[in-house]
Amino acid sequence: MTDALTGGKHSRTSEREPDGASAGPGLLARLIRIRELSILLVTVAAVIYFVAASGPGFSTTQNYHTIAQYVAPWAIVGAGEVLVLICGQIDLSAGFVFTLSPFVLVLFNNNGWPLLLAVIGSIVVSALIGTVNGLVHTYFGLSSFITTLGMAFLLWGLELIISGGSPVSAPSGNWVASAFGGWGWSEFLWALAVVAVMQLVLSTTRFGIATQATGGNPVGASEAGIRTNRIKVICFTIVGGLAGLAGILQGTRVGSYDPTNGGFNTMFYAVASAVIGGTALLGGSGTVIGSFLGALLLGLVYDGFNLMGISANAFYLVLGIAILVAALLNVYVTVVRKRIGTKGRS
Amino acid sequence: MSEPNGPAEIIRAEHISKRFGAVRALADINLSVRRGEVLGLIGDNGAGKSTLIKILTGYHQPDGGRLLFEGAPVQLKSVTHARSLGIETVFQDLALVNDLPVYLNLHLNKELVHKPLPFLRRKEMKRQARAALDGVGINIPSVTAEVGQLSGGQRQAIAVARSVYSNNTKLLLLDEPLAAMGAKEGGMILRLIDELRRRGDLAIILIAHNYSQVVDVCDRVNLLQHGEITFDKPSKETSVTELLDLVHAEYKLNN
Numbered sequence: 001m002t003d004a005l006t007g008g009k010h011s012r013t014s015e016r017e018p019d020g021a022s023a024g025p026g027l028l029a030r031l032i033r034i035r036e037l038s039i040l041l042v043t044v045a046a047v048i049y050f051v052a053a054s055g056p057g058f059s060t061t062q063n064y065h066t067i068a069q070y071v072a073p074w075a076i077v078g079a080g081e082v083l084v085l086i087c088g089q090i091d092l093s094a095g096f097v098f099t100l101s102p103f104v105l106v107l108f109n110n111n112g113w114p115l116l117l118a119v120i121g122s123i124v125v126s127a128l129i130g131t132v133n134g135l136v137h138t139y140f141g142l143s144s145f146i147t148t149l150g151m152a153f154l155l156w157g158l159e160l161i162i163s164g165g166s167p168v169s170a171p172s173g174n175w176v177a178s179a180f181g182g183w184g185w186s187e188f189l190w191a192l193a194v195v196a197v198m199q200l201v202l203s204t205t206r207f208g209i210a211t212q213a214t215g216g217n218p219v220g221a222s223e224a225g226i227r228t229n230r231i232k233v234i235c236f237t238i239v240g241g242l243a244g245l246a247g248i249l250q251g252t253r254v255g256s257y258d259p260t261n262g263g264f265n266t267m268f269y270a271v272a273s274a275v276i277g278g279t280a281l282l283g284g285s286g287t288v289i290g291s292f293l294g295a296l297l298l299g300l301v302y303d304g305f306n307l308m309g310i311s312a313n314a315f316y317l318v319l320g321i322a323i324l325v326a327a328l329l330n331v332y333v334t335v336v337r338k339r340i341g342t343k344g345r346s
Numbered sequence: 347m348s349e350p351n352g353p354a355e356i357i358r359a360e361h362i363s364k365r366f367g368a369v370r371a372l373a374d375i376n377l378s379v380r381r382g383e384v385l386g387l388i389g390d391n392g393a394g395k396s397t398l399i400k401i402l403t404g405y406h407q408p409d410g411g412r413l414l415f416e417g418a419p420v421q422l423k424s425v426t427h428a429r430s431l432g433i434e435t436v437f438q439d440l441a442l443v444n445d446l447p448v449y450l451n452l453h454l455n456k457e458l459v460h461k462p463l464p465f466l467r468r469k470e471m472k473r474q475a476r477a478a479l480d481g482v483g484i485n486i487p488s489v490t491a492e493v494g495q496l497s498g499g500q501r502q503a504i505a506v507a508r509s510v511y512s513n514n515t516k517l518l519l520l521d522e523p524l525a526a527m528g529a530k531e532g533g534m535i536l537r538l539i540d541e542l543r544r545r546g547d548l549a550i551i552l553i554a555h556n557y558s559q560v561v562d563v564c565d566r567v568n569l570l571q572h573g574e575i576t577f578d579k580p581s582k583e584t585s586v587t588e589l590l591d592l593v594h595a596e597y598k599l600n601n
Contacts, residue, residue: 204465206457209450213443220441224454225426284445 036290038329039277043297050304057307068188069253070299071292073098073262075191076246077270078277078291079198080239085274086202087232088215088283089144091133094243095267096155101126101244102170102257103162115176123244129155130240134233144236156263163259170252181252190249191292194242199288211235215283272319273298276326297322354380356517356549357402357433361411363573364397371397373573375411379517382546384539386560386581387553389570390593395553398570399519402551403435404428416516432516434509436523442501444494448486449475451493452508478511479504483541484534499531503538510542518542518550524559532556536563557589569593 050058057063077094084091101122108118129151137147171177181187202208213221214228222228246266251257270291277294279286298319305315355378362375372394379385389395400406402413404422413420415431422428442451449468450457452475458467475489484503486496493501502523509515520539524532540563542548554560560567561581569577569592577592 206455206459206464206466209446209457209466210455212445213454216443216445217441220443221454223437223441226455284443 036278036287036293038333039290039293039297039326043293043300046297046300046304050300050307054304054307058304063303063307065184067296067299067303068185068191070302071295072187072191073246073250073266074269074273074295074298075292076194076249077239077243077266078273078295079194079288080235080242081267081270082274082277082279082286082288082291083198083202083211083235084144084232084239085271085279085281086211086215086283086286087235088218089137089232089235090148090271090281091130091236091239092145092148092264092267093129093133093151093155094148094239094270095263095265096152096159097126097129097240097243098247098250098262098266099259100129100155100159100162101247102251103159103168103259104244105248106168106257107162109171115171115174119176119180119248122248123241126244126247127237127241130236130238130243131233133240134236137236138229138232152264152267159259163257165259167256167258170255170257172252172255177252181249184253187249187253190245194245195288195292198238202288207231207234212284216285269295269298272323276322278326294326354382355414356381356416358414359398359402359411360414362398362401362408362413363410364394364401364406364408371573372401372408375570375573375575377568377575377578379549379551381516381549382543383566384543384550384552384564386564386567387551387570388555388557388560388567388589388593393570394573395570396521399435399521399551399553402428402517402519403433432514433519434515434517435519435521436502436505436509437521438525440501440505442493442505445492447490447492448479448496448504449489451504452478452489452511454508478507482507482510482538482545484538497531498527499534502527502531502535506535506538506542510548515548518548520550520552522553522555524554524556532559539563557586561586561589 077098081091081094104125105118105122108121109115113121133144133148133151136142136151137144170181172182179186180190202211210221210226210228210231213224213226214231218228247262251261273294274286274291275281275294276297277287277290277292279291301318301322302315305312305318358378359375362372363370364372375394375398377385377398387395387398397406401408401422404425404427407421407423413422415433420431422431422433443454446454449472453471458471458474459465460467472489479486479489482503484500484507486500486504493504496504506518506520506523509518523535523539527535536559539550539552542550543563543565552560552564561584564581566578566580567584567589568575569589571577577589
């Protein structure tokens with residue numbers, strides 16, 4: 001550290017830089033400060049690669065539609081997981097909320113509830129499952145890993161009992177069904193809307209700041225008067241509700257509610273999207289946009305490999321490498337940002 | 347003498363005692379601080395410093411004796427209660443969030459929004475943060491820098507600035523703000539404390555181990571030994587040697 005940092009008052013005015021724009025570090029530092037930049041570059045590179053390598057089949061509306069269908073559920077559940085991860089927690093049960101919610105919808109619908117009400121009711125039930133996760137975690141001090149692992153298996157069993165283990169055809173032919181997945185692009189539009197709203201909540205509201213503080217320094221946050229337990233319960237509630245919504249959208253789009261859908265698979269893709277997008281697993285930082293880009297990258301790779309005729313098995317290889325590289329890059333970029341941040345003030 | 351800002355004596359402790367089971371942490375504490383005064387509180391480990399701080403901040407309730415805040419008897423029911431009166435503490439863990447920028451740390455849980463909309467007023471918070479830091483003479487190059495990127499001294503300074511600026515703070519307790527800090531960094535904090543004293547609207551209790559810094563920056567020094575204030579003198583009338591002798595005398599006798 002130099003005098004500008006710690007020095008006397010006489011050096012203060014001359015060496016201070018205007019807020020926000022730091023002249024010293026220059027363009028590179030400013031770009032590195034944008035957390036999502038690296039993942040955006042990788043995503044763009046992936047598009048260029050697949051356009052070149054997988055032939056004319058890639059750049060078609062139909063294929064983009066396919067990619068959008070892969071991306072949407074991961075992006076929606078991922079938007080919720082980002083919040084929980086920023087709190088320093090994880091929700092392993094979100095994938096089974098995803099599986100369960102369409103069957104709750106059918107249950108309500110069969111009991112005479114109009115479809116729209118059944119959709120809303122099912123999302124509320126999903127959100128309440130998240131609330132229970134949050135309350136068990138905060139009241140009993142049980143780690144969220146264990147809490148939501150237990151909840152995951154519980155929901156798995158519940159969902160198999162309700163469904164009897166066999167799929168049910170999804171409602172169709174009216175506007176509610178069309179709006180909630182029936183129309184081809186509706187699921188992706190929901191994903192975009194969810195990502196936009198959640199990012200806005202995270203970066204422009206007091207709740208967003210409180211969430212980051214809760215994960216970044218739990219003791220400090222509560223000393224500052226933030227009710228960290230309440231923040232965590234709200235985050236678990238949000239991821240539950242979003243997972244329920246995504247499950248309904250996905251099932252309605254496919255036309256059938258399948259008890260083998262979702263599960264740990266969907267949950268781990270959502271968490272992978274968040275981590276690839278720069279969310280720290282230990283809490284404190286992360287963005288919903290980053291998680292969306294992570295989901296987009298996974299969707300591109302999955303789709304591109306299919307078109308190129310590469311075995312689906314290789315996808316997992318790439319997925320694994322992508323997660324490791326993303327996590328390492330995240331650590332490395334943080335170090336570089338710190339170094340540049342320090343240099344810029346010397 | 348007229349007192350435009352209320353009574354000059356911010357806090358007074360009278361015969362405060364505290365026990366934890368069989369352990370007598372505080373026996374008979376008598377202490378007071380005036381507005382614009384910096385009181386240095388020194389004492390060996392286990393003398394009762396942290397118990398005393400926790401009583402002054404409402405974390406513990408005393409078993410006996412009483413506290414007067416601005417001349418009136420008061421029972422501090424909780425940390426929140428003490429804070430609402432204007433008693434702020436900067437603990438050693440600082441309570442800063444490393445991933446958030448300086449200006450959001452300064453406004454933590456007191457963020458400004460565009461009422462009635464819930465959106466943050468970032469520009470205004472940055473401006474206020476800059477003004478607050480300049481106001482107490484803290485040199486932070488950018489209020490948008492993440493706190494985790496700053497040095498220990500800067501982080502300490504931000505924590506102090508936050509507790510001074512965010513409320514109608516009347517009493518500021520600094521729990522070993524100079525611990526584990528280099529000379530240069532410590533110098534910055536000492537200048538900050540000096541600046542706050544010059545403003546004259548705060549009473550400050552500084553808990554410290556380094557006696558030379560205490561003598562330098564404090565107006566008065568209290569020595570805490572076995573749960574009692576055994577020494578109370580203006581800094582000008584004492585010296586590092588005297589303080590060291592006092593503490594070491596006890597040490598030698600006990601051996």
